[in-house]
Amino acid sequence: MMIIKTFSRWFIATGLMLLMVPLAAMAGVTIDSARIWPAPDHTRLVLDIGGKIDHKVFALSGPSRLVIDLENASLKADLEKLDLSGSPVRRIRSAPRNGNDLRVVLDLKTDIKPRSFQLEPNQKYGHRLVVDLIDEGGLKARKPSEPTVSQNSNGKRDIIVVVDAGHGGEDPGAIGPRGTREKDVVLNMAKTLANLIEARPGYTAKLTRNGDYYIDLRSRTLLARKHNADLFVSVHADAFRTPQPSGASVFALSQRGATSETARWLAKSENRSDLIGGAGGVSLDGRNEMLAGVLLDLSMTASINSSLGVGSSILGRLGSVAKLHKKGVEQAAFAVLKSPDIPSILVEAGFISNPREEQNLSSSWYREKLSRAVFEGIDDYFQKAPPPGTLLAWQKQNRRGDGSVSQYRIRRGDTLSGLAKENQISVSELMQYNDLNDDRVMVGQTIRIPAS
CATH class of the missing domain: 3.10.350.10 (LysM domain)
Known part of the structure; x- marks a missing residue:
């Protein structure tokens, strides 16, 4: 009798475990929350998911729609609460499909090209499914522009400074102890710096982003080239694992980064038709491997030297309004600085992980003070070494x-x-x-x- 009872208990327990397996499988992956980030040439939809997920994304026309099919998934997020203003999305609908699957449909204002990928968990987020709605018309509109001509300048062109606010959108950058986000601080600084540049005759400023959206690092340097930039300035706020470090820094590209970038450019066939020299110079098109390498090395060396010069000038001005983390221009292999034909610097406005500097960077008066120092450093440099053909060069000569x-x-x-x-x-x-x-x-x- 005891054997029969023991067997019965085992049978019931095993049966319950077997029943739980399909129930767990039926639960699947949950869509916990969602965010949407409109940008000029694309809109990014981010779904926070409970784990890796099998999915398909495809676009339909007549009317324009984007369909996202998610296998073995359920929806917890309220997609109807998403703010769709500024995006090509009119409405978001969802419904179960094939029993355990989920279909999400985006009704669109115009046709788009979809792209999707999944992100692994990091310190800020869990698993994410990212769906990009790419406006190919917006991408085509980003054509190389003609050199900007200053008004009332005898036809001489402006010095063009491209100001890049780091991070953005789904990427908040560093976050301070009080929750201050780097992406917000640097966007405010970038806009202030651009306004200061625009207000000075002989200068034109362009922003890589003017809103809360993300641009990949390579696209930032491509934007600088398409604007025929004379200088690229990327604005960031530093962070460290402890709150003690503080002070502003300026970085230029390291020689090691330059060497790797030269190799990358030589290996990519599409780079050979790009111009060396910003607004016009030597093309790699049709050059043999050795000559192309020499031209790139010369151009990269000149860009780094110019970057170090303007960086030193900016540090001199920053030192009068803020503490400096290092007295000299530092060098590192930042991807955003790797343009072989445009002097490029990265300004770390301070350590957002330091409570005092976080408080300073949160205030508009301090950000304006830093931005003004950066601009004065840029102007100091170009007054001494203006690019040929610019209004400042003409003024200096005459x-x-x-x-x-x-x-x-x-x-x-x-x-x-x-x-x-x-x-x-x-x-x-x-x-x-x-x-x-x-x-x-x-x-x-x-x-x-x-x-x-």
Whole structure:
């Protein structure tokens, strides 16, 4: 009798376990929440999912729709609460399909090209299914632009500065102890910096993004090239695992990063038709491997040297309004700096992981102070070394064309010997003309420079 009872218990328990297996399988993967990020040329839909999922995505026309079929899935999120403004989506519908599956339909305003992929869990998110709605018309509209011509400038072009706000959309960047998100801080700074640049005659600013959406790193440098940029400035906020580190930094590309990038460019056939030199220069098209390599090395070296120059000028200005993390321009192999034909720098505005700097970066007055320092550093550099054909280059060349005397205000980093060489006169003549007893000058001092 005892054997029969024991067997009965085992049979019932085993039966219950077997019944639980199909029930667990039926539960499937849940769609827990959703977010949507409209951008100028695409819209990103992100679904937070309970695990990896089998899915299919396809577009339909007449009317325009996007269908997302999810196998063995159930919907917990309320998709109807998503804010669809600024996106090509009119409405989102969903319904069970084939018993355990789920179909989500996006009614669209226009035809799009879909792309989807899954992301593994990280520190901020769990499993995610990402669906991109690509507006091919918007992509085609991003054609290389003609060099911008300044108004009332005798036909001379502006210096074009492309300002890049790091992260965005699904990627918040670093997050401070009080919840301040890097993507918000740097977008505000980038817009302020762009406004300062636009307000100065002889300059034009372009933003890689002007809203809360993500652009991949390579596309940021491609945008700079399509705008014929003379300078690319990427704005970020640093973070560390402890709250102690603080201070602003400026980075340029390292030589190691330059070497790897040269190899990548030579290996990619589509790069050979790209121009070296921003608004126009030497093409790799039709060049043999050795000559193409030499041209790229020369261009990359020149870009890095220019990046170090403008970075040093910016650091000099930042040091007067904020603490510096390092006194010199640092170098690293950041992907966003790897443009062989455009001087590129990355500005770390401070450590958002430091409570005091997080509080500073959250305030508009501090962000404006930093942005103004960055712009003044850019202007300092280009006043000394303006690109050929620009309004600033024309002004510098013709500053004393009538034989008159010019007034010059000493900037950080200026030396009397450097100014003498730049203006083609001797140091002794410059000292004599300004009644100077030695060759020392101070920042803010105004000196007179005669025509050479």
